[in-house]
Amino acid sequence: MTEPKATNIKWHQQNVTTEMKASLHGHKGATLWFTGLSGSGKSTLANAVALTLHERKVSTYVLDGDNIRYGLSKNLGFSTEDRIENIRRIGEVARLFSDCAVVNLTAFISPFRSDRDIARQLQPNSFVEVYCKADVSVCESRDPKGLYKKARAGEISGFTGIDAPYEAPVSPEVEVDTGVQSIESSVDKVIEYLIRAQIIPG
Amino acid sequence: MTEPKATNIKWHQQNVTTEMKASLHGHKGATLWFTGLSGSGKSTLANAVALTLHERKVSTYVLDGDNIRYGLSKNLGFSTEDRIENIRRIGEVARLFSDCAVVNLTAFISPFRSDRDIARQLQPNSFVEVYCKADVSVCESRDPKGLYKKARAGEISGFTGIDAPYEAPVSPEVEVDTGVQSIESSVDKVIEYLIRAQIIPG
Numbered sequence: 594m595t596e597p598k599a600t601n602i603k604w605h606q607q608n609v610t611t612e613m614k615a616s617l618h619g620h621k622g623a624t625l626w627f628t629g630l631s632g633s634g635k636s637t638l639a640n641a642v643a644l645t646l647h648e649r650k651v652s653t654y655v656l657d658g659d660n661i662r663y664g665l666s667k668n669l670g671f672s673t674e675d676r677i678e679n680i681r682r683i684g685e686v687a688r689l690f691s692d693c694a695v696v697n698l699t700a701f702i703s704p705f706r707s708d709r710d711i712a713r714q715l716q717p718n719s720f721v722e723v724y725c726k727a728d729v730s731v732c733e734s735r736d737p738k739g740l741y742k743k744a745r746a747g748e749i750s751g752f753t754g755i756d757a758p759y760e761a762p763v764s765p766e767v768e769v770d771t772g773v774q775s776i777e778s779s780v781d782k783v784i785e786y787l788i789r790a791q792i793i794p795g
Numbered sequence: 796m797t798e799p800k801a802t803n804i805k806w807h808q809q810n811v812t813t814e815m816k817a818s819l820h821g822h823k824g825a826t827l828w829f830t831g832l833s834g835s836g837k838s839t840l841a842n843a844v845a846l847t848l849h850e851r852k853v854s855t856y857v858l859d860g861d862n863i864r865y866g867l868s869k870n871l872g873f874s875t876e877d878r879i880e881n882i883r884r885i886g887e888v889a890r891l892f893s894d895c896a897v898v899n900l901t902a903f904i905s906p907f908r909s910d911r912d913i914a915r916q917l918q919p920n921s922f923v924e925v926y927c928k929a930d931v932s933v934c935e936s937r938d939p940k941g942l943y944k945k946a947r948a949g950e951i952s953g954f955t956g957i958d959a960p961y962e963a964p965v966s967p968e969v970e971v972d973t974g975v976q977s978i979e980s981s982v983d984k985v986i987e988y989l990i991r992a993q994i995i996p997g
Contacts, residue, residue, distance in 0.1 A: 607857050608842040609849040617852060640810040647811040650819060652854065654895040655809050664917070665887040668880075678870075685867040686888055693856040695895060715866070 629725030684712030831927030886914030
């Protein structure tokens with residue numbers, strides 16, 4: 594068709610409503626949006642939370658660089674424009690999983706408040722921002738992918754925390770200091786929030 | 796970072812494996828890819844199948860124009876390039892839902908074999924192509940969105956079945972003639988396939 598961009602397309606409720614799916618799963622859907630510097634433990638914590646949730650019979654899904662950059666965003670690079678589009682797509686996919694009553698966990702640096710806010714606005718009532726706070730020195734000492742070393746050597750530029758800014762969340766639903774707290778206590782903090790917010794049963 | 800497109804990114808298994816999720820849900824994940832002309836009943840059938848699956852306690856999710864064009868693909872138009880990218884994104888999201896052990900149902904015309912094959916190759920063992928066969932005259936007489944009328948009037952061009960080709964599946968897992976079969980018998984045919992393929996319990 595010669596029509597321009599999609600307009601006037603409404604999101605109809607499916608025959609199987611979100612409430613019906615939540616009833617089947619025994620819990621609501623939500624997005625746990627883990628944000629923080631490279632090496633702050635986002636992916637480790639997201640996977641640990643997912644495992645704990647699974648043991649509580651909660652349906653989960655982790656979205657991270659592995660399954661997004663390799664698939665949905667494989668036609669995107671690392672320019673500012675492409676990074677924004679990458680985070681936008683992740684926010685949209687996260688919303689679909691929440692709509693399916695799955696507790697989905699995204700683990701991306703997502704350094705800009707504006708990008709995270711776009712993802713939040715897609716599902717304001719089911720968006721849980723989890724700030725993985727850790728001093729850049731702690732993250733750099735971990736450097737699991739050797740990226741800080743490369744950034745310091747000038748081999749990569751625009752690296753968050755080194756020569757590109759990270760905008761910390763102003764009022765995240767959950768904040769953990771992964772440089773100080775154990776993974777177990779960090780997991781507990783997230784789970785307690787989900788129970789308090791009545792996303793999962795206690 | 797100044798690195799080019801994502802390369803060497805592997806898809807690691809999550810802590811909560813697909814098998815663990817399937818065990819929790821009581822069934823495997825799969826993509827039911829409904830394809831056919833506009834008005835062939837893809838969306839109606841997909842939603843009816845989802846409802847029947849839900850009644851069997853199967854976790855489902857329908858991906859259709861409403862939730863994709865309004866969200867993930869809202870920055871795409873209807874050029875050939877954009878349509879291919881739209882179907883590519885849907886295939887990638889479908890794979891994520893299958894990986895989450897959710898039976899997901901996609902309802903898009905997806906007229907080109909090559910596009911559907913790309914989606915299939917992402918998950919060859921869990922891709923179920925459902926061909927909604929219906930004579931173009933039947934679809935045109937239904938014309939739920941008034942699009943055939945517009946296409947005949949020359950108001951829209953490149954309309955599948957009128958002045959753009961539809962490439963029928965060569966060997967779809969399921970084929971239903973929605974111009975002849977009732978919705979109920981079409982639903983039954985899909986459910987029977989899923990049981991036979993051991994995706995859901997009988």
